[in-house]
Amino acid sequence: MTVMEFFGCGLIAFxxxxxxxxxxICKDPIRIIILISAEAEAGLQKVSEVGVQNPVVTDRLTLSYVAGLGFGIMSGAFSLVNVLADxxxxxxxxxxxxxxxxxxxxxxxxxxxxxxxxxxxxxxxQALDMKNYILLAYVFFCHLSVSALTLFNKSQSYAASIPPIYIITLVTAGLAFKAAGGSFNNVKAACVSRRN
Known part of the structure; x- marks a missing residue:
């Protein structure tokens, strides 16, 4: 039973x-390198082909996605590894x-x-590129709020922490989609083209 719980919780989280x-990310090796070492952007540009701008490294949206996912996976691994070991x-x-x-x-x-x-x-x-201080403040206070919500877990009040965290996750996903240039019309056009 404990092995099933280990794999179940591991697969839920990761x-x-x-x-x-x-x-x-897997289809482009440069993205894997960025994922592992997100701070090495200048070094990656130096080792790319001479005279050619590498669009993966210069694309800020890709860099932000890969760096965010990399940091998320690393923080998730550190937060859950001891729990999974137990x-x-x-x-x-x-x-x-x-x-x-x-x-x-x-x-x-x-x-x-x-x-x-x-x-x-x-x-x-995106907020740094556009100098949008409201979005910067949103990220800061959202991080603070979600971290504070986890304090309910100490008293085993999971119903008080997990649903609000996922509501914030959905709102933040919508903001990230909009920051990445997404719109409802893009989603609608993608759905229509998939049907045809």
């Missing part, structure tokens, strides 16, 4: 980010009298934070 990685056994359903939903709540919270870091990266880069 399944969607792994899918995002496979669908959007979940593997022997025979732990709750830790030291904690709720039996502790592992599941930790996995869903980690997934939300990975997604939020990805969205915050996109919004933050």
């Amino acid at each position: 399944g969607p980010p792994f899918s995002m990685f496979c669908l959007t 979940a593997i056994g022997p025979g732990t359903v709750g830790l030291h009298g904690d709720s039996p939903y502790f592992f599941l709540a930790s996995a869903f919270t980690t997934l939300a934070f990975i997604l939020l870091h990805t969205f915050w990266g996109i919004i933050f880069f």
Whole structure:
């Protein structure tokens, strides 16, 4: 049972980010390098082909997405690795009298934070490029709010923390979509072209 819980919680937390990685980043090795070392933008431009601008490195939107996803995966791994290590056994359903939903709540919270870091990266880069201080403040206060909501988890009030975190995640996803240049008309056009 503990092994199933380990894999279940691990896949809840890291399944969607792994899918995002496979669908959007894996096809270009430069993106993997950016994902691993997001701070090395200047160095990557120096080692790219001489005289040719690499559109992956110069595209701020791609850089913000890859850096945000990379930071989200790393922070998620650090926050969940000890919980998953305890979940593997022997025979732990709750830790030291904690709720039996502790592992599941930790996995869903980690997934939300990975997604939020990805969205915050996109919004933050765009806000800096456009000098939009309202979006910068949104990222800062949103991060503070979501982190504060996790304090409910200490008293096992998962219903008070997880739904608001996911509402904030959906709102932030919408803002990131808009910051990336998305619109309802783009979604509608994509759906129509898929049908044809």
